[in-house]
Amino acid sequence: MIRPCRVLPRALVAAALLSGTTAPALPVPAQAAVAAPVGEQAVVGAKADEPPALPTVTKGCVGESPTVAESPPWAVRRMQPSAVWPLTQGNGVLVAVIDSGVSAAATGLKGAVRSGTDVTQPGAGDRDCLGRGTALAGIVAARPITGSGFVGVAPGATILPVRVATGKGEVTDDALAAGIRAATAAKADVILIGFGTDTPTPGLRSAVRQAISRDIVVVAAISGEKASGTAGPAPWYPAADPDVLAVGGFDLKGVPTEVAPPSAGVDLLAPGAGAVSLAPRGPGHYSVNGPAVAAAYAAGAAALVRAYFPNLTQAQVRHRLELAAEHPLGTWPVAPVGYGTLDLYKAMTAVELSEATLPTQAPVLPVLPAVPPIDVRLVIAAAVAGAVIGLAGLVHLSMVTVRWGRRRRWRA
Numbered sequence: 001m002i003r004p005c006r007v008l009p010r011a012l013v014a015a016a017l018l019s020g021t022t023a024p025a026l027p028v029p030a031q032a033a034v035a036a037p038v039g040e041q042a043v044v045g046a047k048a049d050e051p052p053a054l055p056t057v058t059k060g061c062v063g064e065s066p067t068v069a070e071s072p073p074w075a076v077r078r079m080q081p082s083a084v085w086p087l088t089q090g091n092g093v094l095v096a097v098i099d100s101g102v103s104a105a106a107t108g109l110k111g112a113v114r115s116g117t118d119v120t121q122p123g124a125g126d127r128d129c130l131g132r133g134t135a136l137a138g139i140v141a142a143r144p145i146t147g148s149g150f151v152g153v154a155p156g157a158t159i160l161p162v163r164v165a166t167g168k169g170e171v172t173d174d175a176l177a178a179g180i181r182a183a184t185a186a187k188a189d190v191i192l193i194g195f196g197t198d199t200p201t202p203g204l205r206s207a208v209r210q211a212i213s214r215d216i217v218v219v220a221a222i223s224g225e226k227a228s229g230t231a232g233p234a235p236w237y238p239a240a241d242p243d244v245l246a247v248g249g250f251d252l253k254g255v256p257t258e259v260a261p262p263s264a265g266v267d268l269l270a271p272g273a274g275a276v277s278l279a280p281r282g283p284g285h286y287s288v289n290g291p292a293v294a295a296a297y298a299a300g301a302a303a304l305v306r307a308y309f310p311n312l313t314q315a316q317v318r319h320r321l322e323l324a325a326e327h328p329l330g331t332w333p334v335a336p337v338g339y340g341t342l343d344l345y346k347a348m349t350a351v352e353l354s355e356a357t358l359p360t361q362a363p364v365l366p367v368l369p370a371v372p373p374i375d376v377r378l379v380i381a382a383a384v385a386g387a388v389i390g391l392a393g394l395v396h397l398s399m400v401t402v403r404w405g406r407r408r409r410w411r412a
Contacts, residue, residue: 051276054131054286058168061129065284072149074252075271079297081153081304084348090154090303095140095190096183098176099133099292100169101125102161103280106134108142108150109159116161117186119178125161130169131280133161135288136194138278139296140303150276150285153300153344156307160186164195173201180207184214189306192299193220194292196236204237212243217306217314219245219299221291222264224257235264245302245318249273249294250341258291260336267322267338270297301344308348323353 051067094114104113104126116125128134137159142152164179165171176195183191184207191211197204211218220239239246246265249257249272257272272294276285298321305317312320322333324347325340333339 051285051287054135054279054288057129062131062280064282065279065286067285068148068283069150069276069285070147072151073274073276075275075297076150078271079153079301079342079344081151081155081300081344083345084304085155087348088304088307089156090141090300090307091156093154093157093189093303093307094160094187095137095154095157095192095299095303096160096162096186096188097133097137097140097192098162098164098179098183099136099192099194100130100165101128101133101163102137102159103128103131103134105281106138106142106278107283108138108145108148108152108278109134110143112141112143112157113137113159113161116163117179117182118163119175119182120163120166125163128161128163128280129167130165131286132165132169132194132292133163134280135277135286136192136292136296137161139275139293140192140300142278145283148283148285150278153297154303154307157300157303160188171195173197173199173204177201177204177207180204180211180218184211184216187214188216190217190219190299190302192296193218193238194295196220196223196239198223198234198236200237205241208238208241208244212241212314215314217245217299217302217317218243219247219295219302221295222246222248222258222260222266224291233259233261233264235261240265243315243318245298245321246338247291247295247298248336248338249289249291254341256336257289257294258336262335264335265338266336267318267333268298268325268342269337269340270294270301270342298342301342301347304344305347320353321347324350 051065051069055062101118102109102113102116102125113126118125138150138152140152141154141157141159142150143155144151160183162179162182164175176193180191180193208218218238218241220236222239223233223236225233238244240263242265246267248260248266248269250269251257251273256269260266272291273289275288275293277288279286301321302317305312305320309317309320321342322339324343326343327340328334328337
C-alpha cells in the first residue's frame with residue numbers, strides 16, 4: 001500500500017490512489033498528519049499486458065504509459081456509462097478536481113481541461129507531475145479514443161483543475177481550503193476531493209460550508225488507512241460532513257476495500273480496486289486503486305445527474321444517487337457500505353425512487369382463524385333435507401301446472 005512521506009505541519013491525509021511497491025518511507029515529523037503519495041504495486045491477479053501501476057516519482061514527472069487499455073476495464077464494464085449517454089454525457093457541467101493538477105496534455109482529456117489554478121504557487125493547474133489528478137479527472141470525463149476501451153463516466157463534462165498538492169505530494173489544510181474556495185469562485189457544479197483529515201480546521205470547514213451553500217455537489221473520499229484494532233481508522237473530513245457525498249471503494253468481488261466505522265459517514269461505494277485511467281501525457285493508461293478512485297466514479301455520476309436533471313439541488317443530486325444504489329439487505333445507510341454500491345443506470349433512468357428498506361428477515365404472515373372440523377352427520381342431514389325440499393317443490397310445481405292446463409282445456 002501507500003507509504004508515508006514527509007508532510008507539512010497540520011497536513012491532510014491523502015486518500016490512497018494506488019497500491020504499489022514504493023521507495024523507502026521518509027520520516028514523518030512529530031505531531032504531523034500523514035500524506036499518502038502515489039506508489040507502485042502490481043494489482044493482485046493483474047495480467048501481464050494490463051497497464052502498469054501509476055508510479056511514484058521523487059524527481060521529475062510521471063511520463064507516458066507504455067500500455068494502452070484496448071479492452072474496457074472491469075470498472076467501466078461495471079458502471080456501463082455508455083448505457084445512459086443517449087440521455088446525456090454531462091455536457092455543460094463543470095467538475096473541479098482538487099488534487100495534484102490535471103494535465104491538459106493527456107490524450108483522453110484533449111479540449112476538456114480549463115487552465116484552472118494552483119494554490120501552492122502562482123500559476124495554472126493544468127499541469128500534473130504526480131499524475132494523481134489526471135487519473136481522477138480521466139475517470140470523471142475522459143473522452144472516447146479509437147483503439148482504447150477506457151472512457152470516463154461523463155465524457156461531455158469539463159474539468160477545472162485545482163492543484164493543492166506540492167511536487168512531493170504534500171497537502172496542508174490551508175491549501176485544501178483555498179482550493180475549495182477557488183472551485184467555488186469558479187462556479188463549479190461538482191467538486192471532487194481525494195484528500196481528507198481527521199482534524200479539520202475552522203477554515204477548512206468554512207470553505208466546505210460555503211461550497212455547499214452555493215449549491216455545489218461535494219464528493220470526497222473516505223479514509224484509505226488501515227484499521228488500527230477494531231475501531232477502524234478515524235473518520236476523514238470533508239467526507240464525514242453530512243452534506244458531503246462520502247465514497248468508499250469495492251473490488252472485483254464486490255467487497256468493500258476500506259474498513260469504515262459508522263462515524264465515517266459512508267454514503268456510497270464505487271469501484272476502487274484494479275481500475276484504469278489516463279497517463280498525464282500520451283494515449284497510454286495506468287492502473288489505479290483506492291477510495292479517491294471510487295470518489296471519482298461518484299463525481300462522474302453526479303455530473304451526469306446534474307446535466308440531465310438541472311433543476312435538482314445539490315442535496316437532491318446526492319440523495320438520488322443514494323436511493324438509486326444497489327442497497328444492502330436490511331436498513332440503510334449502514335457502515336461500511338452506506339446506501340450500497342453506485343448504480344449509474346438507475347440513477348439516470350428511475351422515475352420514482354423509494355425510501356423503503358428491504359426486510360431483514362422473512363415476512364411474518366397473518367394468522368388466520370382455524371377452520372372447525374366437518375361433522376359428516378350434519379352434512380348428510382343437510383343433503384337429505386335439501387332433497388326433500390326440492391322434491392316437494394317439484395310436486396307443487398306439477399300440481400300448479402296441471403290445474404292451469406285444465407283451465408286451458410288441455411286434452412289428454
